[in-house]
Amino acid sequence: MSNSSAAPPLLELRGVHTHIGAYHILHGVDLAVPQGQVTLLLGRNGAGKTTTLRTIMGLWRISAGELRLHDRMVGNADRHITPPDMVDQGIAYVPESMGIFADLSVQENMLLAARKARRAGDLDTARLEWIFGFFPALRKFWLHPAGKLSGGQKQMLAVARALIEPRRLLLIDEPSKGLAPAIVQSMIEAFAELKRDATTVLLVEQNFDFARRLGDRVAVMDDGRIVHQGSMAELAQDAALQTRLLGLSLDSHQ
Known part of the structure; x- marks a missing residue:
């Protein structure tokens, strides 16, 4: 580019x-x-x-x-x-504090960020696979509480939530x-x-x-x-x- x-x-x-x-x-x-x-x-x-x-x-x-x-x-x-x-x-915003919901699973955090999805089955499978390709730990801990993730994994989740749908602008x-x-x-x-x-x-x-x-x-x-x-x-x-x-x-x- x-x-x-x-x-x-x-x-x-x-x-x-x-x-x-x-x-x-x-x-x-x-x-x-x-x-x-x-x-x-x-x-x-x-x-x-x-x-x-x-x-x-x-x-x-x-x-x-x-x-x-x-x-x-x-x-x-x-x-x-x-x-x-x-x-x-x-526009999606990823704050330094990450802003994830610790008591919810990785899946539930992603679902909340996907405005067009009401349940996990509505998530864009191809886009999820694209995200998992960069952050495989999210697949591994998909059903685990987000609060149990390591600091690096929480950061991955915070960025992945911003990427779960195409955005015009990302603020990170x-x-x-x-x-x-x-x-x-x-x-x-x-x-x-x-x-x-x-x-x-x-x-x-x-x-x-x-x-x-x-x-x-x-x-x-x-x-x-x-x-x-x-x-x-x-x-x-x-x-x-x-x-x-x-x-x-x-x-x-x-």
Whole structure:
């Protein structure tokens, strides 16, 4: 897939501010997420990356600015978007906390995420097999309580729930955090397959090898603002820019 910035944005934030209580977290975020590409959102801890995803999903209110989908305004300070609104728009969110239901089985967690399925027999068998190909542990523990899974297996389940149906946009917060290298590789392969299907992804990630291998575009945040947008390939090749924007070199985080 081309890394060209010419792809039209599926999602766009224009001057978005977010307050959480008395705290002003996002300070006029301008972000374009091209359709059919993987955009990485990078930055130091506390830069505002998770707040950006949560604001897009309607979990936090926009206090100024606007959110646009396919160049249509869907949310601003006067028009609050909600998570059900965004789900109806074909958007899935995988939070860093994973958000799985510990007392339910893996199967039941997947069924809840599949809006068109009322029972296990309604699940898309071909899509399930595709998911099992990347995350075979989910097949093995299909009827087990999700709370009994290991941390890595829970992360697999959280991502798999977002993939159980085709989505227009995936918002994913640090999917590789704490995972063993073999599981990270499976995650990379799953997202690479989504790229081939032209699924749009906005990904917060601290594993820079993961970011380099998957990203088409990159946006870097600092102090609640976007301070750089460009191609992932250009950032990956420019150690001086990496150090200036992130305080480190990608080569030191392989």
